[in-house]
Amino acid sequence: MSPVDRTDARGEADVHNGTIMPTDARCLVETAESSATVRLTGVLDRAGVDAVRGALLGRLWARPGPMVVDLSGVRIPDPQAREALDEVGRAVADWPATDLLFVSGDRPVPRPADAPPELLDVELLPVVEAAREARALVTDGCARWGLPELAEPACIAVTEMVNNVVAHAATPMTLRLAPRGGALHVAVRDHAPGRPTYAGPAPVDSVGGRGLLLIDVVARRWGSTPLPDGKVVWCVLHAEDEAAFRN
Numbered sequence: 001m002s003p004v005d006r007t008d009a010r011g012e013a014d015v016h017n018g019t020i021m022p023t024d025a026r027c028l029v030e031t032a033e034s035s036a037t038v039r040l041t042g043v044l045d046r047a048g049v050d051a052v053r054g055a056l057l058g059r060l061w062a063r064p065g066p067m068v069v070d071l072s073g074v075r076i077p078d079p080q081a082r083e084a085l086d087e088v089g090r091a092v093a094d095w096p097a098t099d100l101l102f103v104s105g106d107r108p109v110p111r112p113a114d115a116p117p118e119l120l121d122v123e124l125l126p127v128v129e130a131a132r133e134a135r136a137l138v139t140d141g142c143a144r145w146g147l148p149e150l151a152e153p154a155c156i157a158v159t160e161m162v163n164n165v166v167a168h169a170a171t172p173m174t175l176r177l178a179p180r181g182g183a184l185h186v187a188v189r190d191h192a193p194g195r196p197t198y199a200g201p202a203p204v205d206s207v208g209g210r211g212l213l214l215i216d217v218v219a220r221r222w223g224s225t226p227l228p229d230g231k232v233v234w235c236v237l238h239a240e241d242e243a244a245f246r247n
Contacts, residue, residue, distance in 0.1 A: 054228035071104035096178035119178035153218035191230035
């Protein structure tokens with residue numbers, strides 16, 4: 001039996017050999033390394049929302065692909081706590097190769113597909129050369145997935161995303177990209193708490209400050225999601241947008 005990772009509503013985690021040990025925690029997040037299903041048990045209130053949210057987001061990034069959250073064993077008396085769970089789903093909707101489904105009541109828990117998700121990723125150090133490695137991965141992915149028209153705008157976006165980590169976060173990072181329909185989903189995960197802010201176009205005489213503007217120009221959507229130990233900055237580029245721009 002696979003080890004089970006138990007995270008309680010206080011954010012404390014223990015690993016047990018396939019069993020859940022008794023605890024006085026209000027809400028538990030139970031995950032097994034080999035499973036795409038996560039179970040919430042106990043009582044989830046506003047006091048435990050941040051820890052549960054962080055555990056779910058961390059799990060979603062660590063294990064790409066579809067994830068099912070089984071709510072049949074948890075009681076959520078506060079509507080704001082339930083809304084916080086729904087917000088997790090909205091936050092990761094545009095992450096590469098991520099799909100989140102909440103299941104509760106008597107509905108059977110669906111079994112996610114066993115096939116690994118279609119994606120590319122690479123670990124990068126916070127050095128100047130990281131942007132070149134990132135562009136190479138993006139170019140390879142666009143060619144592999146039949147999205148050559150997105151190679152140039154995606155390289156622009158990923159250069160700014162990676163350079164932002166190098167300049168401001170200064171931590172190791174993970175670049176991940178995956179196709180979905182006619183779109184390319186790109187994300188960079190770092191380990192610094194600060195989130196990028198966009199205040200609109202920079203003045204023409206300003207020095208720097210154009211990275212987020214460039215991402216905003218080439219991507220249909222972009223944003224950032226805070227994690228307990230950093231953040232994910234993501235963007236979505238559509239082939240039809242690029243075709244319309246060129247015409």
